[in-house]
Each structure stands twice: as C-alpha cells, then as structure tokens.
C-alpha cells in the first residue's frame with residue numbers, strides 16, 4: 001500500500017490542475033452510509049424515484065416520513081479527515097474543480113470553496129409552485145412541529161438522510177406546504193430518475209478541458225452522472241487516478257487505483273503534497 005500511495009503522490013505532484021470527483025465513500029466515516037457494497041451491489045431498499053415524488057402524494061408521504069427520521073441523524077454529520085484533506089489540497093492551489101455526488105455539504109463545511117454539488121444539496125428545500133428555496137433545517141422544525149410524537153425510536157439510518165420507517169407511520173405523516181404559497185415542497189436534490197442540472201454538467205465538462213488529471217475519491221462510478229466525466233476525461237487523454245476501496249465502473253480506464261479506504265489515504269496524500 002505504501003508503494004501505491006507514493007506512486008499516487010508522485011503522479012499528483014507533477015499536476016497543477018487536478019479535477020476531483022468525490023462520492024459516498026468519503027462520507028462513510030462521517031456516519032453517512034453508502035448505497036453500495038465494495039462489489040457495487042445495492043445495499044438498501046430501492047430509493048424514491050423522481051417522477052413518483054412529483055406525481056404521487058403517497059410517495060411524498062413515504063419520503064418525508066423517512067426523511068423526518070433520517071435527517072435528524074444526517075443533519076448532524078460532521079466533515080471527516082477526507083473532507084479536510086481535500087480542502088487542504090485545494091488550498092494548496094492544485095484543484096481545478098471539486099465535484100461531488102454527495103448531497104451532504106461536508107466539503108463546504110470542511111472549508112472547500114466552489115464545490116459543485118452535482119446531485120444537489122440536502123440542506124435546502126424548494127417549492128415546486130413558487131420555486132422559493134429555503135432551509136431544510138427550518139423545514140425539519142415545521143415537519144416535527146406538525147408531527148409531534150412521530151416515532152423517532154431506534155431506526156435503521158440509510159444513505160442521503162433516509163431511514164427505514166414502518167408503513168403504518170408513513171400514512172400518518174402531516175406534510176407542511178410552502179410557508180409562502182402553500183405549494184408542494186421538494187428537497188433540493190436529484191432523485192433517482194431525475195435530471196442533473198445541465199448548467200452544472202456543462203461547467204464540469206468545461207473545467208475538465210482546463211485540467212491535467214482526474215482524481216476520483218470514494219465512488220464506484222455506478223451512476224452515469226459521475227461516470228460521464230470519467231469517460232470524457234479518458235477521451236481527451238487526461239490521466240485518471242482513483243482512491244476507492246471497491247470495484248469501479250470503467251476501472252480499466254484508470255492509470256492508478258489505490259484500493260483502500262479514502263480516510264486512510266487522502267490525509268497522507270494531502271500531507272505529502274504539502275511537504276513535497
């Protein structure tokens with residue numbers, strides 16, 4: 001492993017513009033579970049689909065019941081050494097873009113700037129009617145106020161602020177409307193089957209062209225929205241490097257994969273790049 005880290009540092013050291021993509025693997029040690037096992041198989045029950053949320057009140061009830069419980073835990077997550085290591089590499093002036101598939105905002109909390117939240121952010125909600133955006137923490141208080149005594153006992157916490165909640169509770173939840181117009185409120189995240197912002201995708205593709213390598217941290221690249229950038233980078237001949245414990249989609253495209261947990265590797269990489 002020492003050799004692989006040394007090799008990675010050596011390859012990164014020569015690069016001045018590293019395009020960084022992060023995934024669920026870097027937030028695991030902040031207590032946020034990942035969707036998939038190391039072999040890329042799905043670990044949890046199927047997540048909410050975008051169209052179902054938009055079209056069916058039953059789906060929204062299911063989402064908010066689970067999210068009421070899940071966010072209670074998720075909202076308290078703190079950055080871990082991976083987030084701080086990336087912030088340090090960025091502060092050293094070596095990062096051209098920091099793109100994350102995570103919706104937890106932990107990069108920003110750790111001091112990173114201009115983070116592109118590819119799949120949105122769970123700390124915000126918006127109204128599907130008037131498009132007003134407001135804090136998920138405020139909405140959580142509204143939700144809790146409307147659902148006093150909603151069971152917050154021992155639950156299984158799932159990725160992205162989700163939790164397992166009994167079906168019987170789902171039907172009982174009272175969902176507050178938009179405080180401004182009473183419209184339907186939606187989390188500011190891209191659900192499965194939803195569309196990633198075209199502006200963000202364009203910005204990411206543009207910044208790839210001004211970079212001299214790609215570093216993927218803690219992502220199996222199973223979701224196309226992240227994988228597309230790796231594919232593009234490979235097409236334009238950028239070296240691809242990764243720190244990821246499990247199997248990755250498109251692994252054959254990479255020049256180097258350090259197959260270890262990010263929290264073991266990233267702090268050492270940041271340290272050595274700083275001291276080198």
Ligand SMILES: [Zn+2]
Pocket residue numbers: 127128129130131132178179180181182183
């Ligand atoms: Zn509204």
